[in-house]
Amino acid sequence: MKIAIIGLGFVGLSLTSVLAAKGYETIGIDIDIKKCKEISAGNPPFFEPKLEKTLREGLKKKLTISNDFSLVRNCDFIFVAVGTPQKSNGAIDLSMIRKSITKISKSMYKNKKDQIIFIKSTVTPGTMKNVILPILEKNSKKKAGKEFGLISNPEFLQETSAIKDTKFPHAVVLGGYNTKYMKKAKHFFSKLHPNTAIIITNHQTAEMVKYANNSFLATKISFINQLSNICQNIPEANIDDISKTIGLDQRIGKLFLNAGPGYGGSCLPKDMKALINFANDIGVKPSLLNAVEEINTKQLEQIIKLVEKKLKGISSKRITIMGTAFKPNTDDVRDSISIELIKKLLKMKANITIYDPKAIDNTKKIFDKKITYEDSMIRALENSQCAIFMTYWKEFEKINNKSIRLMKRKLIIDCRRIFSKKNMNAEYFALGIGK
Numbered sequence: 001m002k003i004a005i006i007g008l009g010f011v012g013l014s015l016t017s018v019l020a021a022k023g024y025e026t027i028g029i030d031i032d033i034k035k036c037k038e039i040s041a042g043n044p045p046f047f048e049p050k051l052e053k054t055l056r057e058g059l060k061k062k063l064t065i066s067n068d069f070s071l072v073r074n075c076d077f078i079f080v081a082v083g084t085p086q087k088s089n090g091a092i093d094l095s096m097i098r099k100s101i102t103k104i105s106k107s108m109y110k111n112k113k114d115q116i117i118f119i120k121s122t123v124t125p126g127t128m129k130n131v132i133l134p135i136l137e138k139n140s141k142k143k144a145g146k147e148f149g150l151i152s153n154p155e156f157l158q159e160t161s162a163i164k165d166t167k168f169p170h171a172v173v174l175g176g177y178n179t180k181y182m183k184k185a186k187h188f189f190s191k192l193h194p195n196t197a198i199i200i201t202n203h204q205t206a207e208m209v210k211y212a213n214n215s216f217l218a219t220k221i222s223f224i225n226q227l228s229n230i231c232q233n234i235p236e237a238n239i240d241d242i243s244k245t246i247g248l249d250q251r252i253g254k255l256f257l258n259a260g261p262g263y264g265g266s267c268l269p270k271d272m273k274a275l276i277n278f279a280n281d282i283g284v285k286p287s288l289l290n291a292v293e294e295i296n297t298k299q300l301e302q303i304i305k306l307v308e309k310k311l312k313g314i315s316s317k318r319i320t321i322m323g324t325a326f327k328p329n330t331d332d333v334r335d336s337i338s339i340e341l342i343k344k345l346l347k348m349k350a351n352i353t354i355y356d357p358k359a360i361d362n363t364k365k366i367f368d369k370k371i372t373y374e375d376s377m378i379r380a381l382e383n384s385q386c387a388i389f390m391t392y393w394k395e396f397e398k399i400n401n402k403s404i405r406l407m408k409r410k411l412i413i414d415c416r417r418i419f420s421k422k423n424m425n426a427e428y429f430a431l432g433i434g435k
């Protein structure tokens with residue numbers, strides 16, 4: 001059994017590393033030659049816990065990393081995990097899918113191998129049927145279901161637990177027709193994940209499951225953020241106690257009820273916009289999804305208004321942003337709410353200083369010399385007129401009254417309630433805690 005994975009980002013490289021470490025003959029393919037070289041040397045191009053160790057285990061076995069698409073010819077399974085970024089209207093950009101599928105389809109022409117192509121990238125319902133399938137059939141001159149298999153296989157991993165989630169997914173979704181290829185795929189996944197539910201359905205449903213999952217998570221976050229805003233106006237009310245308590249009701253569940261400055265990252269915002277755009281296109285008004293998005297956008301506005309009010313204007317004020325990664329334990333700043341906040345504050349002519357334990361290099365790629373970067377929490381706070389804590393990095397818990405002594409004005413906006421139980425000698429505002 002030979003397996004190819006196309007696109008070595010968070011999804012593709014995690015899958016490649018896990019399969020190779022398990023001993024499968026695996027070929028990881030990416031168009032980015034520099035990335036391929038780094039990965040071949042055992043160095044993942046981004047930080048993800050346990051990835052480096054798993055990749056290195058794989059490299060000691062039967063793993064090849066290459067930018068050469070011709071290698072897919074000899075593979076039984078081909079997983080496609082290229083990016084599907086957002087276009088300005090919210091729809092997904094399918095150019096990477098089209099390019100990689102075209103290359104795969106050409107390699108299938110006159111190839112006698114009975115291959116299965118799995119699509120792991122997140123695509124809106126109908127993409128398989130209307131875009132991917134026609135390209136494959138046209139260029140390969142083969143019939144799906146008869147001469148090759150085509151399966152929608154959406155991915156649910158979370159960054160920071162990508163390896164664990166790849167090894168132990170909560171479910172495996174296989175979308176497509178009931179053919180010999182589907183049987184083979186089911187057999188493969190039931191061996192790979194013996195205790196995981198395998199859902200077999202059609203392409204459109206499999207594609208929609210992914211959006212259902214992410215839009216529900218986004219809805220939970222916006223729900224708790226709206227309640228958090230209400231709590232802020234009830235003296236002494238505490239959103240964390242509320243989340244903890246309602247989370248004990250199994251019908252609600254405790255996860256994704258952590259109030260904050262809004263959801264960010266490369267998936268939830270993009271997938272919400274894509275689903276909204278898709279619903280509008282097919283004539284369904286997505287009023288709940290629109291509200292979820294609106295609440296998310298407004299979280300930042302209220303933070304900015306508070307800073308503006310307290311500092312009597314933003315222009316020339318020295319503001320420290322603690323945490324730029326879109327969540328803790330990652331260096332990923334794609335669609336980070338913190339990056340969005342910095343952009344808005346820069347427009348208002350603030351002087352921004354940032355500190356993040358892992359994401360400084362990626363933040364520099366966005367802002368270059370427009371902001372100041374500090375490599376210690378204390379230095380970032382020195383002379384600051386306001387510190388806004390955006391990401392809950394564990395090391396921020398060490399900050400105490402001694403650390404904030406050197407702030408010019410001791411104004412702290414704590415979006416993650418890191419210090420809500422400490423007695424801070426500062427003007428302290430925590431999202432979700434009533435004053």
Ligand SMILES: NC(=O)c1ccc[n+]([C@@H]2O[C@H](COP(=O)([O-])OP(=O)(O)OC[C@H]3O[C@@H](n4cnc5c(N)ncnc54)[C@H](O)[C@@H]3O)[C@@H](O)[C@H]2O)c1
Binds near residue numbers: 006012032083099
């Ligand atoms: N990041 C996540 O947590 C996550 C989780 C589940 C699903 N997804 C979805 O999976 C897909 C991939 O996400 P990601 O975060 O891994 O993306 P990514 O941007 O980290 O990586 C994509 C990779 O594909 C490569 N690539 C682009 N065009 C290519 C081509 N024509 N041929 C070969 N390689 C090519 C890029 O060089 C890049 O290395 C997206 O659709 C995303 O929405 C992401």
Ligand SMILES: O=c1ccn([C@@H]2O[C@H](COP(=O)(O)OP(=O)(O)O[C@H]3O[C@H](CO)[C@@H](O)[C@H](O)[C@H]3O)[C@@H](O)[C@H]2O)c(=O)[nH]1
Binds near residue numbers: 221
């Ligand atoms: O209670 C919570 C949980 C999350 N967040 C924020 O929500 C965003 C997204 O977090 P998370 O879902 O952990 O990030 P991702 O790694 O992008 O994972 C999401 O997006 C992936 C890509 O589609 C899916 O595969 C995952 O299942 C889905 O959780 C981050 O800004 C978090 O700070 C909160 O504010 N409160």
